[in-house]
Amino acid sequence: MIAVLPRFKAFLMAQLEQLGGILLLLLDIVKTLFSQRPRWRETTDQICKIGWQSQAVVLITGAFTGMVFTVQTGLQFHKVKMDTAVGPVVSIAMIRELAPVLTALMVAGRVGAAIAAELGTMKVTEQLDALRAMGTSPVDYLVLPRFVAMLVALPLLTAEAMAFGILSGSVVAVKMLGIDGAYFWSNMIKFTAANDVVGGLVKSVFFAVFIALIACYKGFNAREGAEGVGRATTQAVVVSSLTVLIANFFIAVLYNAISPP
Amino acid sequence: MIQIEGLQKVFNGVTVLLDVNFEIQDGETTVIIGPSGVGKSVLLKHLCGLLKPDAGRVLVNGTDIVPLSERALSPIRKQFGFLFQGAALFDSMTVFDNVAFPLREERKFDEAEISQRVEEALVIVDLFDAKNKKPAELSGGMRKRAGLARACVARPKYILYDEPTTGLDPILADNINDLVLRLQDHFHATSVAVTHDMVSAYKIANRIAMLHEGRIYAVGTPQEIQTTTDPIVRQFITGGGSTQEAKHGAVSIH
Numbered sequence: 001m002i003a004v005l006p007r008f009k010a011f012l013m014a015q016l017e018q019l020g021g022i023l024l025l026l027l028d029i030v031k032t033l034f035s036q037r038p039r040w041r042e043t044t045d046q047i048c049k050i051g052w053q054s055q056a057v058v059l060i061t062g063a064f065t066g067m068v069f070t071v072q073t074g075l076q077f078h079k080v081k082m083d084t085a086v087g088p089v090v091s092i093a094m095i096r097e098l099a100p101v102l103t104a105l106m107v108a109g110r111v112g113a114a115i116a117a118e119l120g121t122m123k124v125t126e127q128l129d130a131l132r133a134m135g136t137s138p139v140d141y142l143v144l145p146r147f148v149a150m151l152v153a154l155p156l157l158t159a160e161a162m163a164f165g166i167l168s169g170s171v172v173a174v175k176m177l178g179i180d181g182a183y184f185w186s187n188m189i190k191f192t193a194a195n196d197v198v199g200g201l202v203k204s205v206f207f208a209v210f211i212a213l214i215a216c217y218k219g220f221n222a223r224e225g226a227e228g229v230g231r232a233t234t235q236a237v238v239v240s241s242l243t244v245l246i247a248n249f250f251i252a253v254l255y256n257a258i259s260p261p
Numbered sequence: 262m263i264q265i266e267g268l269q270k271v272f273n274g275v276t277v278l279l280d281v282n283f284e285i286q287d288g289e290t291t292v293i294i295g296p297s298g299v300g301k302s303v304l305l306k307h308l309c310g311l312l313k314p315d316a317g318r319v320l321v322n323g324t325d326i327v328p329l330s331e332r333a334l335s336p337i338r339k340q341f342g343f344l345f346q347g348a349a350l351f352d353s354m355t356v357f358d359n360v361a362f363p364l365r366e367e368r369k370f371d372e373a374e375i376s377q378r379v380e381e382a383l384v385i386v387d388l389f390d391a392k393n394k395k396p397a398e399l400s401g402g403m404r405k406r407a408g409l410a411r412a413c414v415a416r417p418k419y420i421l422y423d424e425p426t427t428g429l430d431p432i433l434a435d436n437i438n439d440l441v442l443r444l445q446d447h448f449h450a451t452s453v454a455v456t457h458d459m460v461s462a463y464k465i466a467n468r469i470a471m472l473h474e475g476r477i478y479a480v481g482t483p484q485e486i487q488t489t490t491d492p493i494v495r496q497f498i499t500g501g502g503s504t505q506e507a508k509h510g511a512v513s514i515h
Binding site for chain 2: 037121122125126127129130132133134135136137
């Protein structure tokens with residue numbers, strides 16, 4: 001027990017140090033955002049990489065999640081003769097929870113890993129030092145465009161996942177489960193409020209901040225060599241995914257308290 | 262002028278720089294020599310604030326850069342060009358864009374002027390034909406030359422070279438030495454190079470300083486270093502040699 005305590009203390013200190021580092025990076029980003037000229041070219045490049053190139057993954061995830069969720073709820077609701085409630089349930093689940101969380105997880109895996117690997121490789125090959133030596137801040141040149149691009153792209157991807165999830169769910173409900181399309185859509189519209197959509201998109205903004213910050217921080221702090229970059233990449237995905245899942249609960253509770261459904 | 266006063270740097274409990282005191286005069290090429298792992302690159306990175314010392318001062322034109330923040334260091338760093346050991350070219354850019362980078366970051370040149378200056382630098386380093394290639398398509402020597410072009414294209418006041426000839430065959434290494442001299446001739450910058458390649462040091466240096474056990478141990482002209490009888494310096498420059506001739510030569514021993 002006594003031997004475990006120093007190790008736990010060291011672990012706790014390391015986590016606190018990381019948290020401090022991430023908060024300092026956020027502070028630096030905010031300062032840079034208001035003090036430096038915007039880098040439109042780099043930012044649009046990143047929006048393309050993060051947003052446009054992630055569409056296939058996100059749309060497939062959204063569509064198949066909506067489909068499987070419709071099948072499972074449809075079959076259960078059929079037992080209690082509530083087939084027409086499938087539409088609102090699928091819609092609320094996709095908009096409030098599934099689309100924001102699953103999109104964020106897919107983006108954390110695809111883009112978070114790429115950002116951490118790219119920045120980590122730049123660090124170990126002295127490219128970050130080269131930037132600094134030329135008087136260019138890596139936060140200004142590398143982090144800020146990725147951060148802004150993530151803030152723009154993730155809510156849009158989330159909205160797409162919501163739409164495709166509901167659309168593909170409706171196709172499954174009508175074509176496979178034999179639910180009347182008119183009831184599906186009218187009930188869905190009746191029970192889904194704009195507040196639900198805003199809630200889902202607000203979550204995605206928070207998730208974008210977490211993913212971009214964690215991926216950039218892990219990349220910047222990669223240790224020497226290929227192993228160091230690999231470890232930074234893995235940690236970026238694991239930490240940002242866990243942060244998304246844990247934060248999702250608290251954001252949902254907080255949002256419900258501020259704006260009850 | 263760059264003045265280094267009482268510089269000290271410790272990494273994970275290992276003292277790399279103990280007490281470095283040295284001055285780099287404007288317009289000259291100073292070469293810092295010493296065995297691998299002695300802290301030459303660490304010292305070089307302190308000159309433009311890439312590393313912060315644990316104690317001591319680095320004065321660039323009279324300004325102590327040690328307490329400055331990254332943001333405050335930016336205008337001072339723009340006076341420097343830095344050739345990294347592995348060239349540190351940006352993977353995602355072509356050779357042209359790499360060399361153009363410092364000029365584009367200045368945001369005071371139009372594309373025509375940038376193009377003209379980049380092409381001039383690429384001609385000097387004999388890489389004009391490779392301007393559209395990515396760093397991954399270049400050989401080690403070509404990377405170094407592209408790094409050289411990037412280091413000098415903005416016509417910095419100071420150029421720092423980290424092991425400019427390491428990992429190159431003797432012919433390529435001599436080619437790089439010639440380039441360093443040609444750039445010095447062309448841009449009249451103050452240059453500092455760290456190397457353990459004595460052929461290179463003798464060829465490009467106006468002054469050679471030897472780093473030994475965390476201190477500047479000896480300073481002299483290439484001629485003085487070549488003819489010194491100091492056993493530690495001789496042992497390094499001849500790759501072995503006698504340690505019994507413990508006489509001080511023409512070099513000043515600190």
